[in-house]
Amino acid sequence: MNQYYVGMSIHSRIRHKQHIRGQSQWTSRAADWVRVYRIQVETMAEARVLEKRIKACGARR
Numbered sequence: 001m002n003q004y005y006v007g008m009s010i011h012s013r014i015r016h017k018q019h020i021r022g023q024s025q026w027t028s029r030a031a032d033w034v035r036v037y038r039i040q041v042e043t044m045a046e047a048r049v050l051e052k053r054i055k056a057c058g059a060r061r
Helices: 012-020 044-057
Strands: none
Touching: none
16 A cells, blocks of 8 residues: 555553554554554644644655
8 A cells, every 4th residue: 555644642552552453444444554643732622733734745755
């Protein structure tokens, strides 16, 4: 699968494991997810803004 997943989570390591185990509908299509980059922000509001900016650029690159 030649795609990137962009998302936010309070517990990113746990969320990453859930994706690998297929516990998420969208990411269950692939079992080889690799974390490429992680950004830590202070608030969920800040995380939402950043996530929208990244997704607006196109995550399929």
